[in-house]
Amino acid sequence: MGLKQISQLHTISTKPVRRILGLMSGTSLDGLDLALCEVTGSGTETQCKLLKFKTYAYDSEFKNKVRAVFAKETINLEYLTLLNPWIGQYHAKLINQTLSQWQVDRSDIDLIASHGQTIFHCPHHQHAHVDFSDGTLQLGDGDQVATHTQIITVSDFRQKHIAKGGEGAPLAQYGDYLLYQSAEVHRILLNLGGIANFTVLPRGGQVDDVQCSDIGPGNTLMDAFCQRYFDVPFDEDGQLAAKGEVCVSLLDLLKTIPFFHLDTPKTTGPEVFNLTMLEDIRAKCPERPSSYDVLATLNELTVWCVLEHIQRLKLDGPVQLIVSGGGAHNTLLISKVRSGLLGDYEVSELSQDGVCVDSKEAALFAVLANECVAGGGSFSFGKISLPG
Structure with a gap:
């Protein structure tokens, strides 16, 4: 140099x-x-x-x-x-x-x-x-x-x-802390990319108080399934999943994936959450759900892993849940997250200084x-x- x-x-x-x-x-x-x-x-x-x-x-x-x-x-x-x-x-x-x-x-x-x-x-x-x-x-x-x-x-x-x-x-922990930390309210920055992750910013906290972790599949399983079985890149607005019914037995099998039960912080990727894994689990399912039902179940799996990890936090007082990533456009997914939250949560899409969901x-x-x-x-x- x-x-x-x-x-x-x-x-x-x-x-x-x-x-x-x-x-x-x-x-x-x-x-x-x-x-x-x-x-x-x-x-x-x-x-x-x-x-x-x-x-x-x-x-x-x-x-x-x-x-x-x-x-x-x-x-x-x-x-x-x-x-x-x-x-x-x-x-x-x-x-x-x-x-x-x-x-x-x-x-x-x-x-x-x-x-x-x-x-x-x-x-x-x-x-x-x-x-x-x-x-x-x-x-x-x-x-x-x-x-x-x-x-x-x-x-x-x-x-x-x-x-x-x-x-x-x-790595969102550091950027999220620098840009979105609040002295007045708890904030959770939920990113629904291929993998779902969140950054938890306790009100008035320091960087060492911030929790940042992957929590499970965001869009990766749904996208891969859509590409193989529907010949589309993704499920726009959750319209395809809305045509199906959640297969409870398949969902219960998916919930047993060890990653979900690890303590945070943790990370994962398509190395774990992929179609090969999904097909292996489908083979163990006593039912034979349609493609629409499988997609509805994958949508529900993402909702479940989001709600499961958020409720483990036990934050007191009001919480702002700020959503970003491609999954923020999946209206079926977001509506289920909204309705499933227990407590004082304000849910919104990210929009600050021009920085937005995408x-x-x-x-x-x-x-x-x-x-x-x-x-x-x-x-x-x-x-x-x-x-x-």
């Missing part, structure tokens, strides 16, 4: 406002979210305003390339090695296209925050290797992104979490990149790649 580049990083770190492009690509493989954020301050003084947002739907080439290695125990190592830089170049191409469409010059962007594409997530409780602890792998080399966009890139956020004794996920995760990684460069301490995650 040359003196000029160190000076550039220092200048960015001392700016009152930084423009950061946050990227998020989830395990659903639906596309790349790009959130251009204006981030002010750092630490507990952080403020994040969304300026522009776009989702690029992945083409079949990208999906097929990733699915060749995604959540598989056995893969071609040469292929994996080549895929890492290829994804970085692919994401850089989408960034350049988006900035051109937005008519934003790359010189106006201080940092890119690149989450990368998760290929495998293996916390200790999911694997049988006694010599190893927790691990996770995201592809999309940050040097490729930085070089092909000519913008300083912060990436590979999850490795620091593992190095500090975590499982590599979820853009939250990309914006949170912009906040983490901001901390990496301008903050530090407990909230510092990510590795810095400089343009070559």
Whole structure:
């Protein structure tokens, strides 16, 4: 790293406002979210305003390339090695296209925050290797992104979490605390992505009081089932599930999955919640539910795991439940969560400073990149790649 580049990083770190492009690509493989954020301050003084947002739907080439290695125990190592830089170049191409469409010059962007594409997530409780602890792998080399966009890139956020004794996920704890902590009311930030997770922010609490955990499948099982049996990418508004009836015997079998009964915090992924697992459990079911009934049951499973984990919290007083992620658009799911909550809960979709249901995760990684460069301490995650 040359003196000029160190000076550039220092200048960015001392700016009152930084423009950061946050990227998020989830395990659903639906596309790349790009959130251009204006981030002010750092630490507990952080403020994040969304300026522009776009989702690029992945083409079949990208999906097929990733699915060749995604959540598989056995893969071609040469292929994996080549895929890492290829994804970085692919994401850089989408960034350049988006900035051109937005008519934003790359010189106006201080940092890119690149989450990368998760290929495998293996916390200790999911694997049988006694010599190893927790691990996770995201592809999309940050040097490729930085070089092909000519913008300083912060990436590979999850490795620091593992190095500090975590499982590599979820990382929302830190961004949620910085942006949404309240002195007056308990808040639960519920994200219904492929995997459902929540961040529990006790009123007036400090970062060590925050609980952040995966809680089970969000959309991943429903989406995969829709793609195989209905030939649609997802169940829009829960309309297909609404045509079926919950199969209680299948639901009861699904509830026995060990992950649900682990204490929080915990993490999981499609390595556990996938169609192979579902078909194995269906084979044990004494009934033969229709495809509509199975989908209704999967919808109910997500509702159950959300309510089950929230009610375990035993929060006193009013609670704001703020929902984000693709599942927030599933009206059947959300209506069931609303009606199933016991206590004083106010349920709403995320909407603050332009950050909304779909853009939250990309914006949170912009906040983490901001901390990496301008903050530090407990909230510092990510590795810095400089343009070559």
